[in-house]
């Protein structure tokens with residue numbers, strides 16, 4: 001069999017072009033992996049609980065419900081969404097706190113505390129709730145919803161995710 005230099009040349013060119021394509025593909029795969037990981041990573045990161053600081057425990061008063069406004073920051077994949085919310089805070093001893101969702105459990109109207117009647121009053125359908133959040137009268141099907149609370153370093157923190165009565 002005779003030596004054919006063009007056949008050798010074609011083989012070398014073919015090898016080089018395949019090597020270039022292969023290296024290019026490898027570089028593309030690496031950048032796709034890095035970029036894809038960056039953009040997709042929020043989807044597999046565990047969501048952190050977002051406790052909200054409502055201030056010093058000593059600033060609340062025993063037996064007097066107080067409505068506190070606060071800002072909720074939620075990370076939604078690549079952005080942070082802020083919204084305003086509020087809670088009714090009740091404490092009997094400045095050690096244990098109850099945080100009520102501010103919407104009536106009937107149809108979601110905002111209710112208020114009456115110092116005279118010592119009850120929460122919902123004006124929409126004249127419901128009343130006790131200081132413990134239990135329904136005293138009216139159509140609400142369940143007690144007021146609550147937010148989890150905890151005291152850390154003398155501050156009252158709440159987790160603004162509704163739970164049923166504890």
Ligand code: FES
Pocket residue numbers: 104105106107108109122123124125126127138139140
């Ligand atoms: S919404 Fe409160 S009683 Fe109906």
